[in-house]
Amino acid sequence: MEKMKRNKILLFFVILFVAACEPNDDEHKVTYRISDNESGFSVSYRGEQGDIQRKSVDVSSAEDIWTYAFTGTEGDIVYVSANYKDPETGINVEILLNGKVFRQESSLYDTLNFVTVSGSIPYE
Amino acid sequence: MKQFAYHTILAFLIFATGSLSAQNTAVVTGTILDKMPDAPIEDVEIKIKSTPYATISDRNGNFEITNIPPGEYEIIFSHIGYEKLKMGVLLATGDLRRMDVVMEPKTKVLKEVEIHSKRFEEAPYSIEHISKPVIRQSTRKDIGDFLREVPNLSGVRKGGSGVDPVVRGFKFKQVAVVVDGATKIEGGCPNRMDPAVSHVSIMDVENMEIHKGPFALRYGPNFGGLINLQTTRPVSYSEYQMHITAIKGFESNGNGNTEHLSINGGNDRVYYMLSGNHRKFKDYTAGNGQRVNAGFTKYNYKVQLGTEPFIDHRLLVSYDRSYGRNMDFPALPMDERSDDTKIYQFEYDIDNISEKFRRITIRLYNSDVHHIMDNKQRPFSDTVIAVSDIRANNMGGRLEAAFDLFNNDLFLGMDFEQIEKNGERVKNFILQPNLPVKTEMLWNNAEITNTGFYTLWESKRKDYTLNISGRVDMNSANSGKLLLENMMGKPVYENDDTDSRHFNYSLSAGILYTFSKNLDIGFSIGRATRSPDMTERFIVLLPIGYDNYDYLGNPQLDPEINNEADLKIGYRTENLGLLQAGGFFSYVQDFITGREVPPAVVKPQSKDVVGVKEFYNADHVYLYGYEFGWYSPDWSGLNISVTGAVTYGVNPESIKYIVENGEVVGQQTLKNDPLSEIPPFESNIKVKYSMFNRKLIPVAGVRLVASQNKVSQAFYEQETPGFVLADFRLAYEFSEELIIHAGVKNIFDKAYYEHLNRRIIGSNAPLYEPGISFFINMTVNL
Structure with a gap:
């Protein structure tokens, strides 16, 4: 009887202990999104593996949207930089976390004609 | 019963x-x-x-x-x-x-008063003993935080956890920390986010011994004080038994949750202990309503196995794996992102070897710390994200033989310690094209080795206890080139003259004389030598001090020497209880501190610092102070204790650098400038009343801390106002299996901060302590 009582209490505390260890829910959907450009641009961005990737993107109209999405974890560095070809146009660069805008910058008729957006996925 | x-x-x-x-x-x-x-x-x-x-x-x-x-x-x-x-x-x-x-010492609830009085006679110098019941009543966040409750102990605090103990004004590596009498742990962070005590769970500690002064030389080099953390061990039983202890705690301010579970058992040949702890605190609210970033999560598990292979032989092996996650340090430029620590211990004892040869003790250990910190939650991370990744390893051991020499105790032993540290900081310039990355060495394969030989002779007679102790240490250190380069790859600072060797000796002697059954007087003198630590030798341009400077290590530093004398008096009567008082005077030669290096030699690298300071040996400083305590007898269940302590530190000649518009424009020599980060006078009053055959024990406490006006001008140290705090707690023993502690801390929701709390980084704003907080702890013993 005594042993049974002890086992029950032990079980209770094991459950309590395990419950205290919260599940690791630190993953976030990261989306790089570039829009509002009509001249084409080159983009460099930090990918899922942490490497810098570069790409040249042609667009047919300002309605074209370029996106790149991956799953990141808290603390990961997110980085996207776009250099548009025609300084007479503009560009809008965003980083979205779980569908919500996390960082955003835009440029219009700028002779520097590039926009960089970056940060790290915040800890909750 | x-x-x-x-x-x-x-x-x-x-x-x-x-x-x-x-x-x-x-x-x-x-x-x-x-x-x-x-x-x-x-x-x-x-x-x-x-x-x-x-x-x-x-x-x-x-x-x-x-x-x-x-x-x-x-x-x-x-x-x-x-x-x-x-x-x-x-x-x-x-x-x-x-x-x-x-x-086992009596472990009923709340016997700290008896423990103090019982232990007074044992040594000529001051030793504080804190037993498991007192530790387990506490809702303190870690060992350093808990030790701030002990008279003349305080702690440098920079964040939500990782309080760094200070003993009578001695701090950092001036205070030796050992686990189970031998194991040492080297933290990874140059800014001491993770001092040695932070790597041991407070719930795994059975007993703490704080040896004040440089007199305890048996546990490795000791300079200004020694903290020995005795962890809970498995024990043997004549027949197989198994016991369980479970603790659940909650604290309202900061939504703190603690859990502890341990299972120990075995028989007379093999015995074991498995334990685990989990501790999670979030940001808390100070008494002025300010939200303080102080969250952290810590958890660990520990496995221990013991056996007695032969008569009078004991073997114990243990493995402790601990983790820290997302620990906020608002007073530092970074937060601790993760800490993974492994501690291995091996212990072997042989008793009663012969009539005169009483015991051989063997201790071996390895502690491995993997520390990662970053600035990702700081405003500066909008342009540069910096991540530091450091490994720190401490491996060593201790071999001791105990003899009975003409009815006196003689201990002869040797100890060994090898510290290795390696780590780098990666800076990601996130607003620059193509995300350039710069890697800097924080520790470049740095290594310190210390081998020591020691002896302790102890004579205990009816009227006196006499101790004489000595040790010699061979200390050597080296590192890869100390190097910091700018973005163009050109050296900002480089130094490859990193080798150093020291031969240190330390001596202490003391006597505790019993003049009558009421009066004991103890007197000790000691000389202890400490070689510089990793930071003092090898740090490269990091803002690690109290003042606003980048610090530079100096591999060619000399050891610093503490010459100290202690006096303690105990007077006891049946009606009055125990009155004890003590004082110390310490003359520190070759005191290690910082002095400015002109910008023409090396420029500061950190944001908002005013210059660079290099560690050097100042001629001398001195510290002195006193402690007192009164512990009433048991007046039909009522016990009162009053303790108080203060330390003063003086640098006879220091240099104050005059800063204007963020730059050093001159200097001024100061006479008798107070040392920085010395805690002010503090007194604690506790009243407890035991009711219902000690089943219900309410305890009221008042803590009075004076303002600290004796501040270092040379370090631009700020004064701290005094404060008075009141706590109340209740211990109720439902049965021998179930004990509940509950109470309230900081009853009047006082907004306060300790003098040794560092300021919020980049400002002069203080790091406030928590306001009012309710807590409950439930302990189940089976």
Whole structure:
């Protein structure tokens, strides 16, 4: 009887202990999104593996949207930089976390004609 | 009443049948030890129940009862300060029965008053003992935080956890920290986010010993004080038993949750302990309503296995794996992102080797810390994200032989320690094209090795205790090139002259004299030598000090030397209780501190600092202070204690650098400038009342801390206002299996901060302590 009582209490505390260890829910959907450009641009961005990737993107109209999405974890560095070809146009660069805008910058008729957006996925 | 097993039998019993004699009677002999290692218990009454046979243990814990007729008996071991122990024994004609017994100090709730009074006589200098029941009542976040409750102990605090202990104004590596008498841990962070005590869970600690002053030389080099953390060990049982302890705690301010679970058991040959702890706190609210970033998560598990392969031989191996996650440090440029620590320990003891050769003790350990920190939650991370990744390893051991030399104790031993540190900081320039990355070495394969030989001779007589101790240390250090480059790859600072060797010696002597049954006076003198630590030798341009400078290590520093004298007086009467007072004076030669390096030599690298300081040996400084305490007798359940302590530190000649518009424009020599980060006068008053046969014990406490106006001008140290805090807690023992502690801290929701709390980084804003907080702790022992 005594042993049974002890086992029950032990079980209770094991459950309590395990419950205290919260599940690791630190993953976030990261989306790089570039829009509002009509001249084409080159983009460099930090990918899922942490490497810098570069790409040249042609667009047919300002309605074209370029996106790149991956799953990141808290603390990961997110980085996207776009250099548009025609300084007479503009560009809008965003980083979205779980569908919500996390960082955003835009440029219009700028002779520097590039926009960089970056940060790290915040800890909750 | 049946004694609860966890609190009573923490003993092992070795029955070894000796050679048969021709006599018609039997003999029982043995040694009685405190549960703490190396501590024989004197004056234990050993009585064979319902017979006239009895004796008292001698100063070495030895006893012998002769001429016992054959038969079955119950032997009772009793002592005022320990749990009573009963053991059955069957004696045959001619038996020579050896019974080695370990007794545990009484562990009923809230006996800190008795522990203080009982322990006063044991050493010529001041030692604070804190036992498990006192530790487990606490809702403190870690060991450093807890130690701030002890008179003349305080802590440098920079964040939600990782408080760095300060003993009588001595801090950082001036205070030695050992675990289980031997194990040492080297934290990874240059800014001491993770001091040694932060790598041990407070719930795994059975007992803390704080040796004030440089007198304890047995546990490795000691400079200004030693903290020995004795962790809970598995113990043997005469028959197989298993015991469980579970603790659940909650604290309202900061939504703090703590859990502890331990299972220990075994028999007289093999015994074990498995334990785990989890601790999670979020940001708290200060008394002024300010939200303070102080969240952290810590958890660990520990496995221990012991055996007694032969009579008088004990072997214990243990593995402790601990983790820290997302620990906020608002007073530092970074937060600790993760800490993964592994501690391996091996212990082997052989007792009673011969009449004069009492014991051999072997301790081996390896502690490995993997520390990652970053600035990702700081405003500066909008342009540069910096991540530091550091490995720190400490490997060592201790070998000691204990002898009985003409009824005196002689300890001879050697210890060894090798610290290795390696780590880098990666800076990601996240607003620059193509995300450039710069890697800087924080520790470039830095290594310190210390080998020491020591002796302690201790003579205990009725009227006095005399201690003489000494040690010599061979200390050597080296590192890869100390190098910091700018973005163009050109060196900002480089130094490859990193080798150094020191031969250090330390001595101490003390006497505790009992003038009467009421009065004891202890006096100790000591000289202790400390070689510089990793930071003082090898740091490269990091803002690690109290002042706003980048610091530069100096591999060619000399050791600093503490020459100290301590006096303590204890006066005790039945009506008055115990009055104790003590004072110390410390003259530190070659004091290690910082002095400015002109910008033409090296420029600062960190944001918002005013210059660069390099570690050097100042000629001398001195520290002095006093402590007092009054512990009332038990007045029908009412106990009162009043303690107080203060330390002063003075640098006879220091340099203040004049700063204008963020730049050093001149300097001024100061005479008798106070040392920085010295805690002010503090007094604690506790009143407790035991009711219902000690089942219900309310305790009220008041803590008075004076303002600190003696601040260092040279370090631009800021004054701190005084404060008064009130706490209340209640301990209720529902049964021997269930104890609840509940209470409220900072009852009047006072907005306050300790003098040793660092300021919020980049500002002069103080790091406030929590406001009012309710807590409850439930302990189940099975």
